[in-house]
Amino acid sequence: MTDFKRVFVDTAPIIYYLENSSLYMESVKNFFSKCIKEDIQIVTSAVTVEEYLVFPYSSGKLELVDNFKKFIKYMNIEVVNVDSEVAEQGAKLRGQYKNFKAMDALQIATAVISGCDMFFTNDKQLRQEKELPCLTLDEWENEQE
Numbered sequence: 001m002t003d004f005k006r007v008f009v010d011t012a013p014i015i016y017y018l019e020n021s022s023l024y025m026e027s028v029k030n031f032f033s034k035c036i037k038e039d040i041q042i043v044t045s046a047v048t049v050e051e052y053l054v055f056p057y058s059s060g061k062l063e064l065v066d067n068f069k070k071f072i073k074y075m076n077i078e079v080v081n082v083d084s085e086v087a088e089q090g091a092k093l094r095g096q097y098k099n100f101k102a103m104d105a106l107q108i109a110t111a112v113i114s115g116c117d118m119f120f121t122n123d124k125q126l127r128q129e130k131e132l133p134c135l136t137l138d139e140w141e142n143e144q145e
Contacts, residue, residue: 004118008111
């Protein structure tokens with residue numbers, strides 16, 4: 001399942017990496033190392049930018065904003081804007097998968113429209129989508145053992 005060249009990374013793995021999560025740090029570090037070593041293009045969306053930056057702005061920890069921007073640049077992450085095409089695809093997904101939240105549908109829609117061949121997340125509910133392969137952190141960890 002880990003054969004991919006253009007991967008969409010959901011918000012949670014980025015948070016775990018940047019906030020040095022004790023539970024997932026080794027996993028996400030290995031994942032991002034694989035992406036660098038194998039020249040895998042990482043993609044995320046403007047939704048991730050919004051979701052990640054809420055905590056730094058609400059807590060006044062503005063150094064985290066800078067760390068996030070440096071990480072995006074260092075990893076050469078392509079940040080895709082949410083436009084009307086993504087919004088329509090997101091609406092289709094929400095129509096098809098009744099329990100999807102708007103932000104999740106927009107993330108998957110962005111991945112599909114931007115040509116990703118893998119969706120990396122920690123949200124197991126998103127595995128039900130059939131638009132592209134979905135890899136959770138737990139699955140990634142199990143494959144590394």
